[in-house]
Amino acid sequence: MGLEILGITVLWLFLFGYVIIASIDFGAGFFNAYSILTGRSHILTNIISRYLSPVWEVTNVFLVFFFVGIVGFFPKTAYYYGTILLVPISISVVLLSIRGSYYAFEAYVSKGHKGYAFAYGGAGLLIPASLSVVFTISEGGFVEIVNGGPQLDYWKLYTSPLSWSIVLLSIVAVLYISAVFLTWYAWKAGDQPASQLMRKYALIWAAPLIITAVGIVYEMRSHNVERFEMMGNLWMVFALSAILFIFTIWCIWQKRHYGLAVILLILQFALAFFAYGFSHYPYLLYPYLTIHEGFTNTEMALALVIAFIAGLCLLIPSLYLLFRLFVFNKGYVRGERKEHV
Amino acid sequence: MINEEAVFWSRVLTETTLSFHIIYATIGVGIPLMIMIAQWVGIKNNDEHYILLARRWARGFVITVAIGVVTGTAIGLQLSLLWPNFMQFAGQVIALPLFMETFAFFFEAIFLGIYLYTWDRFEDQRKHLLLLIPVAIGASMSAVFITIVNAFMNAPQGFEVLNGELVNIQPLIAMFNPAMPTKVAHVLASAYMTAAFVLASIAGIRLLQGSNHIYHKKALYLLMKLGFIFSVATALIGDFSGKYLSEYQPEKLAAAEWHFETEEGAELLLFGVLEGEDVKYEIRIPYALSILAHSNPKAEVLGLNEFPQNEIPPLYIHYLFDSMVMIGMFLLFVSLVYIVAMSRRWSFIKKRWFRWVVGACGPLSIIAIEVGWWLTEVGRQPWILRGYMRTEQGATTSGSVDLMLLLFCILYIVLGIGSIVVLRRMFRKNPIEREIAERHADRKVK
Numbered sequence: 018m019g020l021e022i023l024g025i026t027v028l029w030l031f032l033f034g035y036v037i038i039a040s041i042d043f044g045a046g047f048f049n050a051y052s053i054l055t056g057r058s059h060i061l062t063n064i065i066s067r068y069l070s071p072v073w074e075v076t077n078v079f080l081v082f083f084f085v086g087i088v089g090f091f092p093k094t095a096y097y098y099g100t101i102l103l104v105p106i107s108i109s110v111v112l113l114s115i116r117g118s119y120y121a122f123e124a125y126v127s128k129g130h131k132g133y134a135f136a137y138g139g140a141g142l143l144i145p146a147s148l149s150v151v152f153t154i155s156e157g158g159f160v161e162i163v164n165g166g167p168q169l170d171y172w173k174l175y176t177s178p179l180s181w182s183i184v185l186l187s188i189v190a191v192l193y194i195s196a197v198f199l200t201w202y203a204w205k206a207g208d209q210p211a212s213q214l215m216r217k218y219a220l221i222w223a224a225p226l227i228i229t230a231v232g233i234v235y236e237m238r239s240h241n242v243e244r245f246e247m248m249g250n251l252w253m254v255f256a257l258s259a260i261l262f263i264f265t266i267w268c269i270w271q272k273r274h275y276g277l278a279v280i281l282l283i284l285q286f287a288l289a290f291f292a293y294g295f296s297h298y299p300y301l302l303y304p305y306l307t308i309h310e311g312f313t314n315t316e317m318a319l320a321l322v323i324a325f326i327a328g329l330c331l332l333i334p335s336l337y338l339l340f341r342l343f344v345f346n347k348g349y350v351r352g353e354r355k356e357h358v
Numbered sequence: 359m360i361n362e363e364a365v366f367w368s369r370v371l372t373e374t375t376l377s378f379h380i381i382y383a384t385i386g387v388g389i390p391l392m393i394m395i396a397q398w399v400g401i402k403n404n405d406e407h408y409i410l411l412a413r414r415w416a417r418g419f420v421i422t423v424a425i426g427v428v429t430g431t432a433i434g435l436q437l438s439l440l441w442p443n444f445m446q447f448a449g450q451v452i453a454l455p456l457f458m459e460t461f462a463f464f465f466e467a468i469f470l471g472i473y474l475y476t477w478d479r480f481e482d483q484r485k486h487l488l489l490l491i492p493v494a495i496g497a498s499m500s501a502v503f504i505t506i507v508n509a510f511m512n513a514p515q516g517f518e519v520l521n522g523e524l525v526n527i528q529p530l531i532a533m534f535n536p537a538m539p540t541k542v543a544h545v546l547a548s549a550y551m552t553a554a555f556v557l558a559s560i561a562g563i564r565l566l567q568g569s570n571h572i573y574h575k576k577a578l579y580l581l582m583k584l585g586f587i588f589s590v591a592t593a594l595i596g597d598f599s600g601k602y603l604s605e606y607q608p609e610k611l612a613a614a615e616w617h618f619e620t621e622e623g624a625e626l627l628l629f630g631v632l633e634g635e636d637v638k639y640e641i642r643i644p645y646a647l648s649i650l651a652h653s654n655p656k657a658e659v660l661g662l663n664e665f666p667q668n669e670i671p672p673l674y675i676h677y678l679f680d681s682m683v684m685i686g687m688f689l690l691f692v693s694l695v696y697i698v699a700m701s702r703r704w705s706f707i708k709k710r711w712f713r714w715v716v717g718a719c720g721p722l723s724i725i726a727i728e729v730g731w732w733l734t735e736v737g738r739q740p741w742i743l744r745g746y747m748r749t750e751q752g753a754t755t756s757g758s759v760d761l762m763l764l765l766f767c768i769l770y771i772v773l774g775i776g777s778i779v780v781l782r783r784m785f786r787k788n789p790i791e792r793e794i795a796e797r798h799a800d801r802k803v804k
Contacts, residue, residue: 071471071472071474071475072471074423074424074427074467074470074471075464075467075468075471077427077428077431077467078460078463078464078467080431081430081431081434081460081463082460082464084434084435084438085434085456085457085459085460086457086460088437088438088445088449088453088456089449089453089454089456089457090453092445092446092447092449092450092453093446094438095437095438095442095445095446095449096442096443096445096446097442098438099438099439099440099441099442099445099446099754100442100754100755100756102439103439103440103754103756103758103759103762104756104758104761104762106435106439107435107436107439107762107765107766108765110431110432110435110436111765111766111769113428113431114428114429114431114432114769114773115769115772117424117427117428117431118424118425118428118773118776118777119776120424121420121421121423121424121780122421122424122776122777122780166755313449313450313453314450314524314525314527316527316528316529317450317451317453317454317527317529320454320529320530321453321454321457324454324457324458324461325457328457328458328461328464331461331465332461332464332465332468335464335465335468335469335492336468338468338472339468339471339472342472342475342476343471343475349475357474357475357477
């Protein structure tokens, strides 16, 4: 296995990590805002803030890790994506900033401020939409080389059914992932009403998830036949992912094995995410940039891999400690003590 | 293909983001160390006041960290969005420190979360101290790595250019470039110094406002001692930076000092106004520039006239240099006076006017950080990668940068105002007197 494959696999893994934990975070913000709107905030707010508080900063680092890593392993992506994505990514950054800072403001000072909650929830739905533009663009067909430099065709992007399908899928997936996770988390906290409410949301968002996912496969077919065929070669993995999805729903429907449901959910998305990523091979930006052309020099790649392994030796025990203390700590999850500094 | 307008707006946007970010980033590097020291002093002296100090600083720190994180994410992405050509070129050489910075940040984020949310979970205060060590290390290390990236831009090495291609890349040689030791040391020392003075300012202002609690006095004395130590360190390293500049970036030093003619026994210029090539109203210190540059009053210092006109940085950086040094000296002096006065029991430090001086230390140190960075960044113009790539070659060609500038300016105004309002409210709502009273009440119950 070449270093470039290793590099992109590691980056894809971190992006997947971000997709999952950020989805929980974004969805939680939305459910929180929605519960305030429908007068049910007393059911959800506590459980949501207890989970989110110690991890929101860590969530953000996964994203930073991805974009720093991809420029490191594939410096040419900085040129291509950097040039074309100025506007969409700037908007994402502003939304992320609003979210990150309002989160701190709200959690520490003006608890229960409705304006913050709505800004927070709204930003949570807009961020996946704005970030998913990158996936759409990577499919090819929206970038032209003009005067030797890449340029994004905004009109084509905004009028393409594919880009809107991807936006829809990202939002629905966020809500679904978040609902399944919070069902389990609330159940673990012994918070029956919150768990039941989240269970309902999980079931509600399951149907649109499958519809949008199928929709994208359909759109891909008319958008880019070659890419569609690359995905078709991996149909077994996508099918397996769909089976796991059905099992997850079954667990939740049966009102038991919520922990198993979360594991199945993560597996389901991991399979789909990696199959999607793999079907991209060897392109980083279809058809201009492949991972072989864009790869950094061997010396730097080796140095990065070594740094990465050393970093993991620090990170994995630390992350384990974080989870032990918050997600898997009964006293903390149940909110028995007020332990915030 | 260079888009002049995009180059200009990219520079403005990068400067705006960084200028806003470094306020929070500097505090974010320095404060964990202060919290750690307060916690340690509290444990050592068995003094609850210092533990409370650590706790209350940590609470305020969360807000500054939040802004630091989001603006840091912004600049991280803007590097690629505004300077895609630069990142493509330099990314091959400096990816390693950038990558390691993320790890340091990761490490800090994890332990900060643990530290903040396990308060009162452990009976033993020493466990809190243990959690703070990785936070402080992570914060300082991310400053180290990101400063290494900046040092590389000032003194690129560790690669060769062959027909426009980078070859023979040595990541470690690139990291340990000549600019790195002084830059990293200066950044760390000045960040600790700034954090000490910012916190001292708060104590000073609370005393001014009439809260005469011993808690503020303990805080102030501790912080003034720390501030003194770190300002001495900053000044010393600043002197080394001067020697580095004369060796590797003489044009920056010459521009900062308005030193036009190469000469031996060069004078140092303080203040002054430039009219053409004539300097007016300045104070001249004989031999001082030679001493700053080479530790030898007779040594020769290169003048600006030796360099091609299109490789000279803007001359206004002299004012930045003066402001930075003057503020640094002033802060060093104030903290020294305070420490001496405390040991000699001079009473003027309890006067209102001196409290005002203490109160000004925090904002002044932030100003010094800002002008210091403007000096070092503008001082390497016209290069983005000194000697290899000019700034305009690195910039994006996109036509929407001005619009993005507007967007980000609004964001920073909102974040800036928001963070101040939130911090004020946080401490107003829960004054120290009440918290001390509550904690003593807790103890009696036990």
